Amino acid sequence: MNVWDVREIHDPSQLEVILAEPAARLHAGGLIAFPTETVYGLGANAWDDTAARRIFRAKGRPADNPLIVHIADLDMLDGVILHPDKLPDGVERAMAAFWPGPLTFILPAHPRLAPAVRPGMTTVGVRMPNHPVARTLIRLANCPVAAPSANTSGKPSPTTAGDVLEDLNQQIDGVVDGGACPIGVESTVVAITDERAVIYRPGGITPEQLSAVLRQPVVLDPHLTQPTDAPMAPGMKYRHYAPAAQVHVWWGDVEAIRSAVSAFIRQHAGQRLAALVPHGWREVVEPLHPLVWEAPATEPYAAALSRRLYHQLRAFDHEGVHHILVVGVPPEGLGAAVMNRLQKASEGRLYRV
Numbered sequence: 001m002n003v004w005d006v007r008e009i010h011d012p013s014q015l016e017v018i019l020a021e022p023a024a025r026l027h028a029g030g031l032i033a034f035p036t037e038t039v040y041g042l043g044a045n046a047w048d049d050t051a052a053r054r055i056f057r058a059k060g061r062p063a064d065n066p067l068i069v070h071i072a073d074l075d076m077l078d079g080v081i082l083h084p085d086k087l088p089d090g091v092e093r094a095m096a097a098f099w100p101g102p103l104t105f106i107l108p109a110h111p112r113l114a115p116a117v118r119p120g121m122t123t124v125g126v127r128m129p130n131h132p133v134a135r136t137l138i139r140l141a142n143c144p145v146a147a148p149s150a151n152t153s154g155k156p157s158p159t160t161a162g163d164v165l166e167d168l169n170q171q172i173d174g175v176v177d178g179g180a181c182p183i184g185v186e187s188t189v190v191a192i193t194d195e196r197a198v199i200y201r202p203g204g205i206t207p208e209q210l211s212a213v214l215r216q217p218v219v220l221d222p223h224l225t226q227p228t229d230a231p232m233a234p235g236m237k238y239r240h241y242a243p244a245a246q247v248h249v250w251w252g253d254v255e256a257i258r259s260a261v262s263a264f265i266r267q268h269a270g271q272r273l274a275a276l277v278p279h280g281w282r283e284v285v286e287p288l289h290p291l292v293w294e295a296p297a298t299e300p301y302a303a304a305l306s307r308r309l310y311h312q313l314r315a316f317d318h319e320g321v322h323h324i325l326v327v328g329v330p331p332e333g334l335g336a337a338v339m340n341r342l343q344k345a346s347e348g349r350l351y352r353v
């Protein structure tokens with residue numbers, strides 16, 4: 001097990017020197033975890049079926065759940081998707097606007113891709129991450145890199161190298177430690193045709209941002225609002241992002257949330273409770289200290305909650321907490337992605353008040 005610590009490396013050529021070894025291992029079939037701007041990914045050479053199959057074993061991932069393929073530049077689309085020079089207009093516009101960034105496109109898969117990457121599918125998810133460590137590593141590996149989130153299936157996604165090691169220490173060849181991920185929730189997964197754009201998974205790029213650059217309507221996969229339908233992204237059907245503790249989420253009117261949270265605390269005296277709350281909520285959750293994460297005053301709550309959510313769910317699990325209380329956000333902008341993950345983590349214990 002190797003850890004390559006690049007947290008303090010800001011010089012690109014020095015970064016290349018350190019990443020040469022993990023990149024060579026990736027190319028040769030190894031499993032290397034690395035930071036992206038969303039969450040840590042567990043990478044393997046996307047052209048190597050043996051390596052790609054190891055990802056599923058390491059994570060305990062259901063074999064029918066396809067992987068996202070990561071590239072460092074547009075030339076790397078060769079051998080990943082069909083006809084990269086003849087993309088639909090909407091795809092080109094969105095790539096120009098949001099790549100590198102937290103947006104994954106569903107496109108026709110190239111036959112050279114390892115079958116395990118796209119089990120039984122004619123399409124593949126592809127993304128160019130906006131993180132210097134990820135981009136440099138992929139470029140040096142000189143192959144497209146299949147990478148799901150680097151967690152055990154079902155657990156919250158990892159946003160630090162420590163989170164990765166907690167789940168996968170024994171299963172992988174190494175991790176590149178680039179510090180905490182700045183966004184903290186996964187990329188938006190979208191399928192764009194000439195008629196419309198369908199969001200399969202809300203994420204770092206919001207529907208509003210997509211609408212602003214596309215000429216066709218942007219709609220949500222009906223599964224996201226009607227959970228009974230089969231989701232278009234196979235990964236969205238599994239129990240996901242869930243800590244061991246029960247998660248409870250309130251959003252809506254601020255005063256109503258305050259009284260609901262206070263009442264919950266009174267009713268569960270004697271149990272171990274923890275909370276994630278906006279700045280200024282200290283006195284509402286006073287009885288729970290120190291098992292409280294209070295957002296900083298310096299940025300919008302949705303962004304702070306997004307960055308910290310997964311890591312904090314893990315941290316509270318270590319404390320043996322029974323219930324985690326979360327003050328949610330309106331499901332708009334980045335809030336749509338955060339509330340989608342909270343919906344899953346809470347297994348539906350999400351209350352609008």
Ligand code: TXA
Pocket residue numbers: 036038039040041042065066067068102104106118121123124125127129147148149150185186187188189200201232233234235236
């Ligand atoms: O931000 C991210 O996307 C992170 C980082 C590492 O890039 N990766 C990530 O991968 O979240 P993963 O495997 O945990 O989630 C991939 C999602 C799953 O819901 C999967 O079903 C969906 O994308 N997906 C992948 N390929 C697909 C395809 N061909 N058609 C439909 N959905 C697909």
Ligand code: MG
Pocket residue numbers: 148149157
């Ligand atoms: Mg995942």
